[in-house]
Amino acid sequence: MDPIRQFTVKPIVALHLFGLDLSFTNASLFMLIVVAAICLLMLVGTSQRALVPGRLQSAAEMSYEFVASMVRMTSGTAGMEFFPLIFTIFMFILFCNVLRLVPGAFAITSQIFITASMAAGVILLVIGIGVYRHGFRFLKTFVPSGVTPFLLPFIVLVEIVSFATRPVSLSVRLFANMLAGDIVLKVMAGFVAALIGAGTFAVIAPFPFIGDIAMLAFELLQAVLQAYVFAILTCVYLNDAIHPGH
Amino acid sequence: MASTYGTSTEQPAAAPAGDKTFPPFDSANFASLLLWLVVFFGGLYLLMSRLALPRVANILRARQDKISGDVNEATAKRAAADQAAADYQKTLAEARANAQAIAQQTYVRLAAETEAKRKAHEADLAAKLAAAEAKIEATKSKAMAHVEEIAHEAASAIVEHITGKPADPKAIASALTKAKS
Numbered sequence: 001m002d003p004i005r006q007f008t009v010k011p012i013v014a015l016h017l018f019g020l021d022l023s024f025t026n027a028s029l030f031m032l033i034v035v036a037a038i039c040l041l042m043l044v045g046t047s048q049r050a051l052v053p054g055r056l057q058s059a060a061e062m063s064y065e066f067v068a069s070m071v072r073m074t075s076g077t078a079g080m081e082f083f084p085l086i087f088t089i090f091m092f093i094l095f096c097n098v099l100r101l102v103p104g105a106f107a108i109t110s111q112i113f114i115t116a117s118m119a120a121g122v123i124l125l126v127i128g129i130g131v132y133r134h135g136f137r138f139l140k141t142f143v144p145s146g147v148t149p150f151l152l153p154f155i156v157l158v159e160i161v162s163f164a165t166r167p168v169s170l171s172v173r174l175f176a177n178m179l180a181g182d183i184v185l186k187v188m189a190g191f192v193a194a195l196i197g198a199g200t201f202a203v204i205a206p207f208p209f210i211g212d213i214a215m216l217a218f219e220l221l222q223a224v225l226q227a228y229v230f231a232i233l234t235c236v237y238l239n240d241a242i243h244p245g246h
Numbered sequence: 247m248a249s250t251y252g253t254s255t256e257q258p259a260a261a262p263a264g265d266k267t268f269p270p271f272d273s274a275n276f277a278s279l280l281l282w283l284v285v286f287f288g289g290l291y292l293l294m295s296r297l298a299l300p301r302v303a304n305i306l307r308a309r310q311d312k313i314s315g316d317v318n319e320a321t322a323k324r325a326a327a328d329q330a331a332a333d334y335q336k337t338l339a340e341a342r343a344n345a346q347a348i349a350q351q352t353y354v355r356l357a358a359e360t361e362a363k364r365k366a367h368e369a370d371l372a373a374k375l376a377a378a379e380a381k382i383e384a385t386k387s388k389a390m391a392h393v394e395e396i397a398h399e400a401a402s403a404i405v406e407h408i409t410g411k412p413a414d415p416k417a418i419a420s421a422l423t424k425a426k427s
Contacts, residue, residue, distance in 0.1 A: 007269040009279070020277040027275070028282035035290045042298035049305050051312060057305070064302040084295030091294070092287060111270050113279045118287075179270060 003186035007110055007179070027114075030106040034095040042091075063091065070232055075239035082238050085125075089118065090231035097178060097223030101185075101216060109226075110179040112171065119171035122234050130241035141240055170233055177226050181219040188212040397422055 011023035041063070045056030053061055067087045071079050093109060100107035108114055130138035142159040143152070188208050195205035267273075398418055405413035 004269060009269065009272065009275040011278075015278075021274060022278050022281050024282065025275070025278055027279055028286070031282055031286040035286045035293075038290060039293060039298075042294060042302070046298065046301050046305060049301065049308075051309055053305075060298075061302055061306060064299065064306070084299055085291065087299060088287065088291045088294045092290060111275070111279055113273075113276045114283055117280050117283055175270070 003183045003190065006182060006186060007107065009111070026106045027108055027111060030096075030099070030108055034092060034099060034108065037095050037099065038091050063087075067091075067231065070228075071235055074232055074235040075242060078242050079235060079239055082235075086231055086235055086238075089122075089234055090227055093118075093174065093230050094224060094227035097227055098220065100178065100182065101219055101223065107178055107182050109174055110182050112175045115171040115175040116167070118230075119167040122170065122237060123167040126237045126241040129238070133242070138241070166233075166237060170230065174226050174230050177222055181215075181222055185212060185215055185219060188215060394422060394426075 009025045009027050011021075011025050012029060013024040015022045015024060041056060042060050045054075045060040048054070048057065050057055064087070067090050068080075068083060070090075071083050071086050075082070096108040099105050100110065127138075130141065134140075142156050142163065144155060144159065147155050188211055191208035192205050192212065195208065196202050398415070401418045401422065402413040402415065405418070
């Protein structure tokens with residue numbers, strides 16, 4: 001009944017290398033499950049290469065076209081070179097978010113280290129591409145054109161702060177939403193269990209149960225929405241790296 | 247409220263949070279999480295970018311090609327059908343014009359033939375008529391000649407009967423010519 005215990009990372013196969021704990025944990029296991037589920041959809045689903053798609057192939061094509069249109073919309077055709085990366089990010093987060101709602105599943109995206117690592121990876125990639133392609137001109141990202149010189153230092157400061165907060169907001173948004181959702185679901189479920197065991201109070205047990213079902217539907221929406229938000233923000237940031245200076 | 251259940255749910259929640267760090271923030275997991283994230287995310291990225299996405303792209307392109315090919319084929323076939331219909335109409339119009347021309351020619355030819363036949367018949371009839379008229383004329387003149395002779399004989403007979411002697415043929419002839427004129 002402890003709503004926090006579900007986030008505990010437990011080693012399955014202990015592995016200690018270079019003084020680091022690199023054990024294969026329940027988080028690793030569910031990452032493997034997520035990857036396997038995505039491969040089932042994208043590789044097994046499309047293995048027939050049918051001209052008239054079946055259900056699984058339709059789903060695979062829909063996810064492909066959804067992400068492709070998202071990338072094309074936010075960063076144009078130039079952004080399509082990052083399509084595989086955006087697609088992988090979107091599908092990975094989406095499957096982590098949705099599969100965590102299965103009772104007993106481990107919530108990978110409720111681990112701040114996971115979301116922070118992904119956000120850090122995205123931001124490092126943005127900086128790397130920006131500097132590699134544009135060199136010093138990448139710094140123009142922080143200097144918007146058409147600003148009066150009087151305001152410029154202030155605006156540059158704001159831009160730098162906004163850039164620096166990007167990885168934080170990107171990781172915390174996903175992590176906090178998933179963590180809060182998981183805790184609320186667990187607490188509600190705890191209410192149901194507690195009320196059923198509480199004699200006459202058992203009659204009001206259905207109310208938190210119904211509430212939990214409603215929360216589950218909301219969390220399903222959240223799961224898709226947060227994956228979409230993470231992917232689309234990655235597109236926007238990569239677009240900044242491709243075209244610095246607004 | 248059943249306090250036993252209330253405390254039993256509260257205590258375990260409070261106890262680990264108090265003496266241990268909040269599990270999602272437990273930095274002891276960091277290395278393991280990062281390693282396996284890199285392994286699985288990297289693996290997924292390779293599978294998606296090398297295998298799955300090109301395959302889906304191929305499927306979509308093949309379908310697009312098939313659809314546009316079919317549409318082009320259909321357009322071509324419709325154009326051919328339109329052409330055939332136009333040809334048919336043209337042929338029909340030509341045939342109709344031809345038929346009309348032939349009918350007109352035949353009509354004209356038949357009219358001319360009929361006219362010619364009619365003319366020939368008329369000429370024939372006219373010739374026959376003329377011949378008949380000539381015959382009648384001849385017969386009439388012959389008959390008239392006989393009439394004079396008969397008158398002559400009758401007159402001589404009458405004169406002989408009345409006078410009792412043969413009549414002078416010369417006098418009778420002159421009298422006849424006088425009567426005739």
